[in-house]
Amino acid sequence: MRDNIPVPKTESASEENQRLFEILETQHGFVPNLMAVMALSDTAPRMYLDQINRTTSLTTREIEIINLVVSEYHQSLYCSSYHQEVISDEILTADEILAVRNFKSTNEKEQSLIDIVLRIVGNKGNVPDRYFKQFLNTGHSLEQLVDIIMVIANKTISNYLYKVFAFPIDFPWATPLTAKSSFKRYKDLATSYYREKRNIN
Incomplete structure (x- = not known):
């Protein structure tokens, strides 16, 4: 991680992101650093995961x-x-x-x-x-x-x-x-x- 920017603690995330983190912990056993950093934004994780999970051809x-x-x-x-x-x-x-x-x-x-x-x-x-x-x-x-x-x-x-x-x-x-x-x-x-x-x- 860049100097003076620690990976955010999951407990500091918004309530919405906390709910997403519970799902990720079930899937991986932990919250990946990518998602922890993404949760610096209250809305980014949901938008990102919705795009991944959408129906596609x-x-x-x-x-x-x-x-x-x-x-x-x-x-x-x-x-x-x-x-x-x-x-x-x-x-x-x-x-x-x-x-x-x-x-x-x-x-x-x-x-x-x-x-x-x-x-x-x-x-x-x-x-x-x-x-x-x-x-x-x-x-x-x-x-x-x-x-x-x-x-x-x-x-x-x-x-x-x-x-x-x-x-x-x-x-x-x-x-x-x-x-x-x-x-x-x-x-x-x-x-x-x-x-x-x-x-x-």
């Missing part, structure tokens, strides 16, 4: 793929650690989680999902036509695209909260990606975005 697997990609792109180790801990093998195996964190999938439809999510977060919403067409041609819908953007927005909130407040990670740390692998991924993405913005591809 996406599968749980697709939502978790988006969460992993966005968290890895923003280098939010807290969120990567959280998702690696809570995702069951029935949704994504450990090997699949690691592949997605490296922005890869052996499934064509899921790769098109990863690709469009990366372009949305990396190009500030400017998605080149070929990725838009690839997304639709692999079986995704426009309704799903709207829901994808909603998931990206919500996950960005938690990513930014971690980056800004730098609170401790209270889940087992995510499997570290090698420095060489990480450097190559970000270098390749930067080159790709540079070319796409200039219509070289």
Whole structure:
């Protein structure tokens, strides 16, 4: 946590947030630091959780793929650690989680999902036509695209909260990606975005 800004005590939260914390304690056995910090706002936790729990056209697997990609792109180790801990093998195996964190999938439809999510977060919403067409041609819908953007927005909130407040990670740390692998991924993405913005591809 940043100097002189301790993780807020749960008992100092509003009554509404206290009720939410009781649910979180039942689920996790404790109140995650992310939610404790979010409770500095009386209304933010409810808005955040309502968005997570809303009905969507996406599968749980697709939502978790988006969460992993966005968290890895923003280098939010807290969120990567959280998702690696809570995702069951029935949704994504450990090997699949690691592949997605490296922005890869052996499934064509899921790769098109990863690709469009990366372009949305990396190009500030400017998605080149070929990725838009690839997304639709692999079986995704426009309704799903709207829901994808909603998931990206919500996950960005938690990513930014971690980056800004730098609170401790209270889940087992995510499997570290090698420095060489990480450097190559970000270098390749930067080159790709540079070319796409200039219509070289």
